[in-house]
Amino acid sequence: MELGVDTSSGPPNLVPRRLVTPRCTIITPCFNDGVFLEELRRSIELGEMVEHVIVDDGSTDPVTLEILASLEKGPGVTVLRTLRSGPASARNLAIRSVETPYAMPVDADDTIMPGAIRDLADALDADPGLSVVWGDTVIFGTRLAKVPCAADLDPWWFTFVNDVVVGLMGRTEVLAQAGWDETSEYEDWGTTLSLIGAGARGRNVGRVTYGYRSHTQARRRNEAEKRDEEEIENLRTRYRWIFRQRRELRRRSSAPFGVRVIGTVVAGIPGLSDSSQNRWVNRLSRYVWRRRWIHHPGDLPCHPLRMRFRSDRPAHASGPLVLGVRDVVPSATHVVIVSPHCDDAVLSAFALLDDPGLTVEVVNVFTEPTESADWIDRVGAVSAVQEAEERQREDQCALGGRAVVVDLGCGPRISEDDLRARLGRALEASRQAHGAGLLVAAPAGAGLMTAAPRLHGVGPVARLLGTATSLRHRDHLIVRDAVLRWAAAHPDVCAIVFDDFPYHWAKSALRSADPDGAFHLPVDTTAKAAAIRCYASQMEALFTTEQRAHLEGWLPPVEAYSRPDLGHCGPTM
Numbered sequence: 001m002e003l004g005v006d007t008s009s010g011p012p013n014l015v016p017r018r019l020v021t022p023r024c025t026i027i028t029p030c031f032n033d034g035v036f037l038e039e040l041r042r043s044i045e046l047g048e049m050v051e052h053v054i055v056d057d058g059s060t061d062p063v064t065l066e067i068l069a070s071l072e073k074g075p076g077v078t079v080l081r082t083l084r085s086g087p088a089s090a091r092n093l094a095i096r097s098v099e100t101p102y103a104m105p106v107d108a109d110d111t112i113m114p115g116a117i118r119d120l121a122d123a124l125d126a127d128p129g130l131s132v133v134w135g136d137t138v139i140f141g142t143r144l145a146k147v148p149c150a151a152d153l154d155p156w157w158f159t160f161v162n163d164v165v166v167g168l169m170g171r172t173e174v175l176a177q178a179g180w181d182e183t184s185e186y187e188d189w190g191t192t193l194s195l196i197g198a199g200a201r202g203r204n205v206g207r208v209t210y211g212y213r214s215h216t217q218a219r220r221r222n223e224a225e226k227r228d229e230e231e232i233e234n235l236r237t238r239y240r241w242i243f244r245q246r247r248e249l250r251r252r253s254s255a256p257f258g259v260r261v262i263g264t265v266v267a268g269i270p271g272l273s274d275s276s277q278n279r280w281v282n283r284l285s286r287y288v289w290r291r292r293w294i295h296h297p298g299d300l301p302c303h304p305l306r307m308r309f310r311s312d313r314p315a316h317a318s319g320p321l322v323l324g325v326r327d328v329v330p331s332a333t334h335v336v337i338v339s340p341h342c343d344d345a346v347l348s349a350f351a352l353l354d355d356p357g358l359t360v361e362v363v364n365v366f367t368e369p370t371e372s373a374d375w376i377d378r379v380g381a382v383s384a385v386q387e388a389e390e391r392q393r394e395d396q397c398a399l400g401g402r403a404v405v406v407d408l409g410c411g412p413r414i415s416e417d418d419l420r421a422r423l424g425r426a427l428e429a430s431r432q433a434h435g436a437g438l439l440v441a442a443p444a445g446a447g448l449m450t451a452a453p454r455l456h457g458v459g460p461v462a463r464l465l466g467t468a469t470s471l472r473h474r475d476h477l478i479v480r481d482a483v484l485r486w487a488a489a490h491p492d493v494c495a496i497v498f499d500d501f502p503y504h505w506a507k508s509a510l511r512s513a514d515p516d517g518a519f520h521l522p523v524d525t526t527a528k529a530a531a532i533r534c535y536a537s538q539m540e541a542l543f544t545t546e547q548r549a550h551l552e553g554w555l556p557p558v559e560a561y562s563r564p565d566l567g568h569c570g571p572t573m
């Protein structure tokens with residue numbers, strides 16, 4: 001480990017959360033977006049230490065001015081001022097004051113996903129030949145969706161689609177040189193095109209890094225889309241030589257053959273406007289190319305088939321994205337995650353485990369050595385006791401010092417009364433210690449009747465369409481009911497349920513349970529993938545080879561939770 005690294009605030013097995021010298025400066029143009037700016041600040045503060053240059057682009061809203069004034073007094077924030085010169089010019093001004101080696105533009109109403117700054121800066125650290133890096137995007141706000149972004153700076157592809165939008169991190173001098181195009185409403189596209197023109201190399205780090213807020217009222221970008229044709233013409237003129245070489249660039253393109261065919265065919269249709277061409281190439285390529293990124297038929301409307309059916313659905317069904325559980329339960333200081341089996345907390349409630357603002361306790365319920373000779377054999381253990389010990393070791397590795405563990409020692413034949421009594425004693429002890437700061441999290445109870453190894457028995461078609469069985473896992477249901485019963489009898493304690501992730505391609509239990517209380521928490525998918533890999537004996541049962549090879553990109557970037565209607569905790573959203 002390098003000198004000057006402060007590991008005190010991070011869990012022991014992971015990359016340190018904070019570096020003493022910031023590697024990156026976030027640059028943010030802000031016009032009357034004070035309300036959102038506070039959320040952005042929080043998402044920044046959850047990650048590695050950075051500098052933040054905010055350009056107040058002539059805000060008039062008193063709340064925004066007040067927030068900017070108070071941010072300015074704090075450490076790590078510089079506020080520059082311009083008079084309605086637009087976001088491109090604001091960013092160009094900001095980049096000139098950056099002193100860190102890397103810079104990253106983030107809009108005032110957007111957020112950075114947990115662990116993203118670390119992963120992006122690490123990628124630049126690791127490869128001096130890389131100029132810019134980025135990740136995929138989560139859209140939140142009025143809807144929730146994952147948007148896969150380009151894999152690299154393929155010049156051919158970028159003549160059709162600006163596939164990185166904002167939120168790319170780059171070497172400061174490279175970004176300053178490329179600048180943001182002040183003549184275009186598509187200033188980001190201009191930036192990627194001039195990076196390409198300068199021969200810069202860039203890549204996607206393979207996980208979700210950016211939270212893009214969708215609004216109900218049309219914002220600037222929507223207006224820009226109306227002027228799409230004009231804007232593309234403008235780009236075509238300014239970056240003429242790239243567009244002119246489209247044919248040659250196609251030969252060297254990293255896009256799959258199918259996508260190149262689509263591009264060639266669409267670009268060859270006579271009379272089709274540039275903006276329609278781009279729309280068609282973008283849309284069609286999703287079906288052949290980007291499908292490999294689209295993998296989560298649960299709550300995120302990602303699969304193209306699902307997107308078609310779901311695009312007009314109201315967004316409230318999936319609940320809002322909040323940065324921390326305390327946005328929903330403000331009193332929470334200590335959370336007890338009740339985990340039916342030892343891996344459930346990590347698989348399904350990692351956002352709670354990884355929340356730096358909470359102390360965490362994991363209550364493992366079914367921890368008695370297994371009686372299944374088949375399972376013992378499958379995980380390569382010689383006895384039930386050895387298998388149980390191995391599971392415990394894996395659990396410690398996965399939790400990585402984030403939580404205190406309490407084992408209830410229940411076995412498959414335990415009566416519900418006995419389980420309730422044991423659980424009640426454990427929860428009561430936490431209640432005595434933490435009072436009204438206690439939050440209890442239970443599984444929502446979705447799952448398959450059969451154990452995890454049979455999971456792949458769910459057919460691909462059923463998974464694809466999300467119509468796989470909604471049978472529930474008995475262990476999870478018993479635990480959920482026991483926790484909620486206890487919580488109902490203790491009105492001073494708040495309870496939430498987490499969506500059982502490994503069973504996600506079965507119908508989400510959350511959706512049928514309490515859609516109104518649902519909310520999502522963003523996850524550091526790199527840290528979560530590292531934790532899940534500790535469960536070596538379960539990996540093969542839980543994930544396909546392809547998923548295992550790139551778990552951080554495959555894991556859903558948010559976890560779903562819900563407040564059961566017990567009528568006594570948290571503000572209503």
Ligand SMILES: [Zn+2]
Pocket residue numbers: 340341344476
């Ligand atoms: Zn389980």
